[in-house]
Amino acid sequence: MPVITMEAAKLTKEQKRTLAKEFTETAARVTGLPEAGVYVFIKENELDNVGVGGQLISDRNKEV
Amino acid sequence: MPVITMEAAKLTKEQKRTLAKEFTETAARVTGLPEAGVYVFIKENELDNVGVGGQLISDRNKEV
Amino acid sequence: MPVITMEAAKLTKEQKRTLAKEFTETAARVTGLPEAGVYVFIKENELDNVGVGGQLISDRNKEV
Amino acid sequence: MPVITMEAAKLTKEQKRTLAKEFTETAARVTGLPEAGVYVFIKENELDNVGVGGQLISDRNKEV
């Protein structure tokens, strides 16, 4: 433990590196648990698969 | 809040639109919270990746 | 399949009834799958356990 | 990795021991990864919080 999961859109490898590193540092520092036991899962979602305010983000972005 | 996640098989964009819209309406009406804050994540799973009754759905469908 | 999970705050039993019923109807109608196979999990979170905009909702509500 | 999560109703400690042990053995054997890295989360849900076929399990059980 702990396990951190982030639901997001498409990300670059560099962004994923930073997220894994910083989430792990924060979790280990706050809980006092070793970084080695912290797992981070980054879930990249297509914008067709995420709704905000009842609208798919892909549809919403077309209007902008 | 709230956040709604649906695990399903492959869906069309139109199906995902309807799910996002209707889940959001239901959640906002029932909780009294604004639609704008409701997130919906639709997770499309390959039938090789879902088991029902101990059998992969892809295997089960071959028998039908 | 499908499985629907909603992350929310505390809800009444009546609210949970309505959510389970309506989410199931929507999912079955949109996917064409039988209602009997639709599972709904309602996750009630303490407001100390949910952050929005970097702030716990319990702290945010105190300011309102 | 891997991480296994089971959504269930209330369970005894003995049931949870067995689930954690056997899920870990299966996951390690099948993936070839060490048991030490396998996490199992058992999520106990109130029957008011789970819907099957559009009905809360607590309501459904009253009819049986």
Place this chain on the structure above:
Amino acid sequence: MPVITMEAAKLTKEQKRTLAKEFTETAARVTGLPEAGVYVFIKENELDNVGVGGQLISDRNKEV
């Protein structure tokens, strides 16, 4: 119910068959619930999307 989700790396179809079968058997035996109602979701993650100890597994594997 119950619903079991496993977060893992890429797996073969045979591995997924075994996981679905054995997780279902264990869950049904321990809970006393019918196998037919047990759902298993296997989530295959890219090694760029999983962090252990603050490092992406894909980066970690390059060092080995």
Place this chain on the structure above:
Amino acid sequence: MPVITMEAAKLTKEQKRTLAKEFTETAARVTGLPEAGVYVFIKENELDNVGVGGQLISDRNKEV
């Protein structure tokens, strides 16, 4: 979006404040998305409900 979920053991309110704040800052900075749209869910698990290496953490801690 994004939504961050952390599975952990029991935490103090101060720990949860820090986690919500720092996870949100990291996610907003890395993705370029506004903090206001970042949700954080902190899931506190009983040590009877988490297995590591096939053993419940509550059992493992008794041996230490």
